[in-house]
Structure formats: structure tokens, C-alpha cells
Amino acid sequence: MMQGALSSQAAQGNHVVTVKPHSLFDDVYGIAVGILFVVMGVLLLQAAGLITGGVAGISLLVSYTMDLSVGVLFMLINLPFFLFGYLFMGARFTVKSLIGSVAIMLLLKLMPGGLVIGHVHPMVAALGGGTFCGMGILALARHGAGVGGTGIVTLWLQKKYGINAGRTQVAIDAVILLVALSIVQPDLVGWSSLSAIAMSSMVMAWHRPGRYFGN
Structure with a gap:
């Protein structure tokens, strides 16, 4: 995920694949696509x-309770x-994430x-919005950035530590949804749970070691 040496080698079956880091254009384009996905979601x-x-x-x-x-x-x-x-992921990651968050805002x-x-319909919004957000987070992560917050x-x-x-994110989301019960109608919290599952499932399925070769 992070930029490393100019090239690296990844084993794929019985073959050795030489992998080049993302170029500047790759990062800019990938992060831009991720930003758009998050906003649409x-x-x-x-x-x-x-x-x-x-x-x-x-x-x-919070936007539902504040102006x-x-x-x-x-x-x-x-x-x-x-x-x-900045302290734990490095300046490069933080700068990319900051730029992404400003663009999202x-x-x-x-x-x-x-x-x-x-x-x-809430079901369409939950599945579509959650999937869009998950795809956006995944695109940003693949290019050494995050949407900030809990994602960092x-x-x-x-x-x-190798923790998926x-x-x-599922554990953190469960806490957020429990808090939401005191603000949002229970049926909407139920649909919101579906959106959180859709979002986290994208990250859980595709952002793991060996799934993707590249920096």
C-alpha cells in the first residue's frame, strides 16, 4: 500500500512478478476516484x-443535531x-489523507x-451509499491515503499488527450505531447498519495482504 523502493518482487504461484510503485499520476487519479466515491456515498x-x-x-x-x-x-x-x-503513519500518508479530506469537504x-x-429508498441508499463509501476508502488506501478519522x-x-x-471498522461502527439509537429513528438505524456492513465488507474483502500487488 505505502510507497516503498523503486521496485519490489511479489510471489504469485510459481512465478515472481516484478511490481513497480504507483506513479504520481496513478496516485492522483486513484485518490480522485476514491474521493468521488465517498462523496456520492x-x-x-x-x-x-x-x-x-x-x-x-x-x-x-452530528449534522442531524447541529446547524x-x-x-x-x-x-x-x-x-x-x-x-x-502524522505520528504513526508518516508525513506522506498524512498529507495525502489531508488533501483527500479537504477535497471531500x-x-x-x-x-x-x-x-x-x-x-x-432507505435500502437502496444503505447498500449503494455503503458500497460507494467502501470503494472510496479502498481506492484511497491502495494509493497510500485514508479518509481520516477511524480509517487512519x-x-x-x-x-x-496485521489486524484486518x-x-x-465493524467494531467501531457498532459503537457509532448504538449511539445513533438515541438520535435517529430505530428503523433508520437498522438501514444504517446495512450501510455500515456494506462499507466494511468492501474493505474486509479486498484490503488484505496478498490480495493486491503494488505500492
Whole structure:
């Protein structure tokens, strides 16, 4: 996941595959795609009054109780986690994640001017929004970045101790959803649980050692 030497070798069956690190264009394009996926996922969830896991879910949850936009809350909640990322994941990872989070904040403020979701069924929002967010997180992680917040912690735990990021995210999301019961209607929390499962399943299935060759 992280940028390393100029080239590395990965065993694939009985063959040795030489793998080159991502180029600058690869990183820029991959991170941009990840940002767009996350924003689309959050907008779908917001249109149905749902939340999801991670910092996106916390931002949505708080936005339902305060007169602050999801984008601003997303950035504010992320700030202490960026310090953690700088200390334990390195400056490169933190800078990429910070740029990604700023871009997400701006797009969440600008996108409603170009995309208005009139109606979306909670099941569609849960599955679509959760999957979009999960794909976005995965794309960012593949290019050495994160969406901030709890994602930085889960990626660090996987990098440091080999603990699957998806499983850790499920545990964190369960706590977020329990808190949501005091703010959001129980049926919407149920649909939100589906979105959190969809999001974490993407990370759990695809972000693990041996699944992907590349830096």
C-alpha cells in the first residue's frame, strides 16, 4: 500500500512478478476516484436520513443535531486523527489523507448544487451509499491515503499488527450505531447498519495482504 523502493518482487504461484510503485499520476487519479466515491456515498445516505460507519457516519449523525454542514463536520472531526496519522503513519500518508479530506469537504458543499436526490429508498441508499463509501476508502488506501478519522486508526492497526482493517471498522461502527439509537429513528438505524456492513465488507474483502500487488 505505502510507497516503498523503486521496485519490489511479489510471489504469485510459481512465478515472481516484478511490481513497480504507483506513479504520481496513478496516485492522483486513484485518490480522485476514491474521493468521488465517498462523496456520492455520503450524499445517498444523507438523502435517506441514514448514517454509516467511520468518520462519515459520525459527521452525518452530528449534522442531524447541529446547524453545521456534513463537509465542515467531516473536516473538524478529522483534525485530531491527522495528528495520529502524522505520528504513526508518516508525513506522506498524512498529507495525502489531508488533501483527500479537504477535497471531500469541498465536494460535499458543492455537489448539492449539481446533484439533487429527490427520493431514494432507505435500502437502496444503505447498500449503494455503503458500497460507494467502501470503494472510496479502498481506492484511497491502495494509493497510500485514508479518509481520516477511524480509517487512519484501522489502517495503522493492520499495518502494525496485521489486524484486518475491515473487522476493526465493524467494531467501531457498532459503537457509532448504538449511539445513533438515541438520535435517529430505530428503523433508520437498522438501514444504517446495512450501510455500515456494506462499507466494511468492501474493505474486509479486498484490503488484505496478498490480495493486491503494488505500492
